[in-house]
Amino acid sequence: DVKVTQSSRYLVKRTGEKVFLECVQDMDHENMFWYRQDPGLGLRLIYFSYDVKMKEKGDIPEGYSVSREKKERFSLILESASTNQTSMYLCASSLSLGQFAELFFGEGSRLTVL
Amino acid sequence: SQQGEEDPQALSIQEGENATMNCSYKTSINNLQWYRQNSGRGLVHLILIRSNEREKHSGRLRVTLDTSKKSSSLLITASRAADTASYFCATKAAGNKLTFGGGTRVLVKP
Numbered sequence: 190d191v192k193v194t195q196s197s198r199y200l201v202k203r204t205g206e207k208v209f210l211e212c213v214q215d216m217d218h219e220n221m222f223w224y225r226q227d228p229g230l231g232l233r234l235i236y237f238s239y240d241v242k243m244k245e246k247g248d249i250p251e252g253y254s255v256s257r258e259k260k261e262r263f264s265l266i267l268e269s270a271s272t273n274q275t276s277m278y279l280c281a282s283s284l285s286l287g288q289f290a291e292l293f294f295g296e297g298s299r300l301t302v303l
Numbered sequence: 304s305q306q307g308e309e310d311p312q313a314l315s316i317q318e319g320e321n322a323t324m325n326c327s328y329k330t331s332i333n334n335l336q337w338y339r340q341n342s343g344r345g346l347v348h349l350i351l352i353r354s355n356e357r358e359k360h361s362g363r364l365r366v367t368l369d370t371s372k373k374s375s376s377l378l379i380t381a382s383r384a385a386d387t388a389s390y391f392c393a394t395k396a397a398g399n400k401l402t403f404g405g406g407t408r409v410l411v412k413p
Binding site for chain 2 (some may be wrong): 224229230231232233234237247248273279282291292293294295296297299
């Protein structure tokens with residue numbers, strides 16, 4: 190089975206802190222994604238990566254950056270956390286970007302910014 | 304804005320009953336997928352229906368797709384307490400993005 194592991198289930202940070210959310214997948218998937226999930230808004234795509242060192246902006250990239258130095262690892266970075274970034278963050282991976290590709294999700298990281 | 308919107312937002316049924324939820328979307332799609340999310344966990348892929356398919360089954364799940372109405376439905380038959388979760392539709396139009404709706408929360412009471 191594909192396993193997508195997010196390093197932290199719960200984090201509490203202060204406004205202005207730099208935050209790293211780490212995600213590792215073990216199935217050699219080419220593509221990795223970061224979503225945020227907020228009540229009533231569904232999942233919104235922040236960034237995705239289709240190869241090492243490659244990244245593309247999703248729908249809401251402002252305030253975030255990403256890093257993909259190795260195929261299995263995709264990091265989401267909040268350079269200066271703000272309270273409106275309090276959310277559930279979900280990492281996902283897929284084997285391909287083809288039209289029939291399904292996503293495999295991690296368990297999520299719930300971030301609270303005070 | 305969300306591509307897919309689920310209806311109803313919440314659903315409460317007794318164990319053994321069927322649960323039906325709907326998804327409407329705005330633009331032409333290549334496929335539509337349904338995912339389940341247990342409380343506080345990640346999403347799990349349930350089923351994918353292609354734009355040229357009208358109905359698909361997987362175990363107790365039945366998905367329909369009506370591209371003329373830009374809508375899909377997910378039916379869970381003979382529901383169990385373990386089916387309590389949120390259910391999301393996700394659509395893939397041209398390009399690489401999978402766009403999710405806001406979800407339907409389903410509570411199955413024992």
